[in-house]
Amino acid sequence: MSTSPNPIEQSFELAAWRCADLTPLVCQRLFNEHPETWAMFRSQGSELVMGSMLALTIEAILDFAGERSGQFRMIACEVASHDGYGTPRELFIAFFTVIRDTLRDLLGDEWSPEMSCAWEQLLTDIEAFAGITA
Template identity: 70%
Template sequence: MNTASHPIQDSFERAASRCGDLTPHVYQRLFELRPETQAMFRSKGSEFVKGSMLALTIEAILDFAGERRGHFRLIACEIASHDAYGTPRELFIAFFAVVRDTLRDLLDDEWTPEIAQAWDRLLADIDAFAAAPA
């Protein structure tokens, strides 16, 4: 698959042309939808943690939606890690939808049915991947 023309990658590229940093937008949405998550990031250096977590998430999303060369495996590793922190699996998976919804809002009229369908498939696939035994 040519990932350069993949709707998931396209959504990130379009958003990047409108917004230099997705991090504050993603976390604002996360904290509005799931206020309990804000307490998870109250330590010193949390801005770096948020940016790093989002960057790794985006890298995993792009690999999972594309060629699956290995970065997508980070999803399984982070599920185990977040389980150890006591983060509910449902909350971990919900973060991917928060990313999608943030992109959708940023893209506004550039959010196409093709992009929407690709994201719907991706979120369903990530959910199934997360539910599969290790």
């Protein structure tokens, strides 16, 4: 197996070898850590919505951490969209942290210090991009 030199991409590549679909793991963690999100996804077909949301978010993360060819702009669009839904920006950003934590737990010993540093920087950069000030 050949992995990307980009630690963010690497974390997703390694996770793909361990788990065909991250959606149930990410959903469970999101609902456990942020129970208020449960009501946002309780309608019929919510599994498809969550899966689609996660796939688009992963594409945006990979572009944001890589080439920045355009997919990353979805983050800014979704910040505005979620503002319209009344979702606090901190909760919007928490979804990215939930993804990181899910990957970290899934990878276990394969989670490297480089991945940890890259994800910390990515989360900081996404917060700044989304207009969250520390």
